[in-house]
Amino acid sequence: DAGVIQSPRHEVTEMGQEVTLRCKPISGHDYLFWYRQTMMRGLELLIYFNNNVPIDDSGMPEDRFSAKMPNASFSTLKIQPSEPRDSAVYFCASSFGLAGDNEQFFGPGTRLTVL
């Protein structure tokens, strides 16, 4: 099993540019999560999907952030325009379900640097 796949692994961009992060969840997992990790704020949930439908996007910092899941095997997180304070590691995770011992499987993360 390939695990959760994220691309790119590293992204360096300039302020004002559009950034698109990509995620392929584990096949058969119904839930997909986008997290952001920073030293200041720790690991924050941005948004999660159930069966490709966004359920809770209350963690999305502002309108510059958007996420889509056009099908069960692909999701994107877009930042437009990007700002230096968006620099962080962005994780995608997936799981079979939410209850019980259904753990989240995390991707390797995308390290984003906005100059």
Added chain:
Amino acid sequence: AQKITQTQPGMFVQEKEAVTLDCTYDTSDPSYGLFWYKQPSSGEMIFLIYQGSYDQQNATEGRYSLNFQKARKSANLVISASQLGDSAMYFCAMREGEASGGSYIPTFGRGTSLIVHP
């Protein structure tokens, strides 16, 4: 209020010794779950162990065990026979149900950095 508290920002242990990483939680939900994840320097988050609030016995997975003290609301991770490869950040997380206004989405603590010395 913090849902998950990890009071040890950094811990050091000698190789082959046991180490306990602390985690306390706050919930009014009678049904909840506790998770521990490991994040090595390479960055990925690796699931280690799970404890359900109704589980009668402490969870164990190889060298990892969870010291679950429900009345104290603590779920400490015990790593036995530490290895150099155990050096990493360790995160405690809690999943609450709707009874306490939760959403079943795990909330993560700030983590503890563990360094294993040879």
